[in-house]
Amino acid sequence: EAQVTQNPRYLITVTGKKLTVTCSQNMNHEYMSWYRQDPGLGLRQIYYSMNVEVTDKGDVPEGYKVSRKEKRNFPLILESPSPNQTSLYFCASSFRSSGQGYTGELFFGEGSRLTVL
Amino acid sequence: GEDVEQSLFLSVREGDSSVINCTYTDSSSTYLYWYKQEPGAGLQLLTYIFSNMDMKQDQRLTVLLNKKDKHLSLRIADTQTGDSAIYFCAEKRRNTPLVFGKGTRLSVIA
Numbered sequence: 001e002a003q004v005t006q007n008p009r010y011l012i013t014v015t016g017k018k019l020t021v022t023c024s025q026n027m028n029h030e031y032m033s034w035y036r037q038d039p040g041l042g043l044r045q046i047y048y049s050m051n052v053e054v055t056d057k058g059d060v061p062e063g064y065k066v067s068r069k070e071k072r073n074f075p076l077i078l079e080s081p082s083p084n085q086t087s088l089y090f091c092a093s094s095f096r097s098s099g100q101g102y103t104g105e106l107f108f109g110e111g112s113r114l115t116v117l
Numbered sequence: 118g119e120d121v122e123q124s125l126f127l128s129v130r131e132g133d134s135s136v137i138n139c140t141y142t143d144s145s146s147t148y149l150y151w152y153k154q155e156p157g158a159g160l161q162l163l164t165y166i167f168s169n170m171d172m173k174q175d176q177r178l179t180v181l182l183n184k185k186d187k188h189l190s191l192r193i194a195d196t197q198t199g200d201s202a203i204y205f206c207a208e209k210r211r212n213t214p215l216v217f218g219k220g221t222r223l224s225v226i227a
Binding site for chain 1: 220
């Protein structure tokens with residue numbers, strides 16, 4: 001089954017304790033992205049990756065890191081989480097970000113709800 | 118402005134039509150999308166329209182695009198309780214990833 005898998009789905013942690021949210025897709029997609037969703041603010045992009053070893057900042061990258069060493073994985077790293085990073089996080093992927101054959105369909109994971117105390 | 122704008126809430130009675138509106142920002146945007154987020158789930162692509170089209174119909178869904186006003190709408194005919202969700206409008210601007218609106222929460226009253 002084609003899917004984007006995020007782990008963990010739920011996490012409660014404390015300020016300053018490093019954590020990683022993993023994201024994996026099995027569709028051989030080139031493009032991957034992380035979003036956070038907050039009430040009243042909608043979806044905001046954190047980081048995205050056009051392909052392996054290529055990453056770019058989105059709208060709200062502060063406090064986050066990413067890496068794209070393999071095509072299928074795009075982990076989100078919070079080196080020193082703070083309470084303002086309490087949010088619902090989504091990973092998404094698509095076949096390509098532009099060009100021929102592009103329809104824009106982003107495939108989303110189920111979300112990871114993070115609480116930082 | 119730079120934001121994709123949507124109203125935040127819409128409430129309709131079961132069986133009525135729902136119309137969700139969106140104003141986007143870039144007249145050169147090539148694709149415009151509607152995504153649906155059901156409770157506790159990620160977003161799923163509902164439908165999309167290419168910028169050279171005015172209308173697209175798919176079963177109960179009708180998408181209207183007014184390029185002059187940069188206005189996109191999604192009409193859901195015979196709205197059902199299962200249509201209750203958050204609906205996101207998104208645009209594909211040149212050389213940038215998708216830009217999403219804040220989402221419209223549709224509540225369907227039985």
